[in-house]
Amino acid sequence: xxxxxxxxxxxxxxxFSGWASxxxxxxxxxxxxxxxxxxxxxxxxINSFANKGQPKPAALAKFRQLLSEGFDVPYIGRWxxxxxxxxxxxxxxxxxxxxxxxxxxxxxxxxxxxxxxxTFKITGTRPEGESDTMVTTQIIRPAGxxxxxxxxxxxxxxxxxxxxxxxxxVSMGVTQRQEFASVIQSxxxxxxxxxxxxxxxxxxxxx
Amino acid sequence: MMPATxxxxxxxxxxxxxxxxxxxxxxxxxxxxxxxEVYDPLEVPNRFVFAMNDxxxxxxxxxxxxxxxxTVPDPVRNAVQNILETLLAPLVIGNSLLQGDGQNASDAxxxxxxxxxxxxxxxxxxxxxxxxxxxxxEDFGQTLGVWGVGEGPYxxxxxxxxSNARDAVGYGVDTVADPFRIAxxxxxxxxxxxxxSAAAAIDTRSRLLREVDDMRxxxxxxxxxxxxxxxxQRNASISNSTxxxxxxxxxxxxxxxxxxxxxx
Numbered sequence: 001x002x003x004x005x006x007x008x009x010x011x012x013x014x015x016f017s018g019w020a021s022x023x024x025x026x027x028x029x030x031x032x033x034x035x036x037x038x039x040x041x042x043x044x045x046i047n048s049f050a051n052k053g054q055p056k057p058a059a060l061a062k063f064r065q066l067l068s069e070g071f072d073v074p075y076i077g078r079w080x081x082x083x084x085x086x087x088x089x090x091x092x093x094x095x096x097x098x099x100x101x102x103x104x105x106x107x108x109x110x111x112x113x114x115x116x117x118x119t120f121k122i123t124g125t126r127p128e129g130e131s132d133t134m135v136t137t138q139i140i141r142p143a144g145x146x147x148x149x150x151x152x153x154x155x156x157x158x159x160x161x162x163x164x165x166x167x168x169x170v171s172m173g174v175t176q177r178q179e180f181a182s183v184i185q186s187x188x189x190x191x192x193x194x195x196x197x198x199x200x201x202x203x204x205x206x207x
Numbered sequence: 208m209m210p211a212t213x214x215x216x217x218x219x220x221x222x223x224x225x226x227x228x229x230x231x232x233x234x235x236x237x238x239x240x241x242x243x244e245v246y247d248p249l250e251v252p253n254r255f256v257f258a259m260n261d262x263x264x265x266x267x268x269x270x271x272x273x274x275x276x277x278t279v280p281d282p283v284r285n286a287v288q289n290i291l292e293t294l295l296a297p298l299v300i301g302n303s304l305l306q307g308d309g310q311n312a313s314d315a316x317x318x319x320x321x322x323x324x325x326x327x328x329x330x331x332x333x334x335x336x337x338x339x340x341x342x343x344x345e346d347f348g349q350t351l352g353v354w355g356v357g358e359g360p361y362x363x364x365x366x367x368x369x370s371n372a373r374d375a376v377g378y379g380v381d382t383v384a385d386p387f388r389i390a391x392x393x394x395x396x397x398x399x400x401x402x403x404s405a406a407a408a409i410d411t412r413s414r415l416l417r418e419v420d421d422m423r424x425x426x427x428x429x430x431x432x433x434x435x436x437x438x439x440q441r442n443a444s445i446s447n448s449t450x451x452x453x454x455x456x457x458x459x460x461x462x463x464x465x466x467x468x469x470x471x
Contacts, residue, residue, distance in 0.1 A: 075459075078459060079456060103425065103427075106425070107421065107424065107425035111421070126450075128453060129453070129455065129456060132456065134450065134453075136450070143281065144414065148449045150449065150450060152453075152456070154456070163456055164456065166449065166450070166453070168440070168443065168449055169439060169440060169442070169443025169444075169448065169449035169450070170436055170439040170440055170443070171439065171453070171454065173454075173456075174435065174439060174454060175432055175435045175436060175439070176432075178244065178245065178431060178432075178434070178435035178438075179426060179427060179428050179431040179432045179435060180427070180428075181244065181431075182428050182430075182431030182434075183427055183428045183431070186428075194427070197427040197428070198427060201425075201427050
């Protein structure tokens with residue numbers, strides 16, 4: 001009888017915890033402010049995307065503004081470099097961070113300008129790691145099935161910043177970290193190899 | 208008595224799944240892959256095959272996919288995709304059962320029967336109209352993963368593309384077990400089989416035009432980015448979750464206020 005009761009209690013706990021993690025209102029440490037932050041940032045981005053009338057430089061400036069408002073780019077850059085950060089000189093660190101931000105702008109700014117009617121809805125929030133909140137969203141596209149995109153949000157002082165984006169289970173941070181590590185390794189473990197590659201990448205036709 | 212037995216068997220399944228996942232974790236960890244790296248001891252030959260595949264993509268597959276997406280109307284493309292899905296459904300049903308995922312097997316069976324019979328082999332997606340839930344695609348590589356088999360070395364196969372030891376075995380088993388392949392080879396109609404493979408390749412590629420272009424444009428090492436994506440996508444498919452295995456994001460206290468302002 002004891003075993004069965006244990007099993008029942010265990011099952012009940014499992015069911016309960018499963019329910020709790022699915023129910024955003026119940027996840028105690030999921031910060032409701034993080035969801036509001038993503039909602040606001042996303043709405044602002046879409047309003048700006050949809051404004052097709054604005055000239056390209058203005059759209060680019062808006063993109064940079066949203067990027068610095070919404071994302072902790074220096075943190076992401078440093079995290080992506082991983083263990084190689086400490087091997088880099090201060091000058092290398094500084095140039096790397098500058099190039100990393102340019103790479104992001106170059107990669108995503110065009111998408112921003114070519115916006116074609118995607119919308120998003122927040123499907124939940126859950127606590128992640130020690131202090132972060134994962135805001136799960138669905139990007140609804142005019143054609144094709146919706147895409148699950150999760151935003152890892154960290155609160156520092158009074159402001160929220162995105163520190164990772166997970167698209168259908170693929171972390172953008174992890175992908176870039178593995179990619180950059182591969183470039184450094186194929187250059188004999190030298191960070192200069194990566195910096196050189198980033199220079200070339202960001203110098204190609206301005207995005 | 209019944210509920211207790213049911214709960215016990217559920218609990219056992221959950222326990223078995225947990226153990227299998229933990230084993231899979233150990234198995235891939237044993238290969239010496241940290242969170243930062245995908246185990247790739249054959250990187251040199253892999254890069255060579257990757258470059259060949261990439262050239263084939265740029266010269267043939269991508270242009271064909273672009274023409275397909277640009278000229279064939281959406282309803283026809285959706286019908287093609289639906290027929291291809293219907294042909295693969297028996298494998299999904301089998302693999303779902305092998306993974307102990309009765310719900311997915313039943314959803315796949317429901318869609319398969321409805322679309323194969325009422326939808327004339329998948330030409331019409333009657334199942335969606337009828338509100339039969341969508342199912343997840345499951346293959347034998349994923350089944351092995353659920354059973355606790357580690358991914359082994361990363362592989363890039365000619366034309367088939369990115370894989371690893373586990374998924375290559377899975378691909379082989381799926382190919383051999385595929386009822387459509389068995390039926391077409393029995394009827395001496397290998398041409399039909401090859402047409403399906405070509406159609407599947409073009410259909411899949413045509414839905415990823417923007418994504419692959421973006422990746423090609425933004426990556427400093429396209430091979431490494433593609434490898435990382437594959438590794439993460441497969442792990443997500445095996446755990447049937449888009450939120451598994453999140454890495455740690457520590458604070459960096461020694462430069463909480465970095466004197467770097469990349470926005471200037």
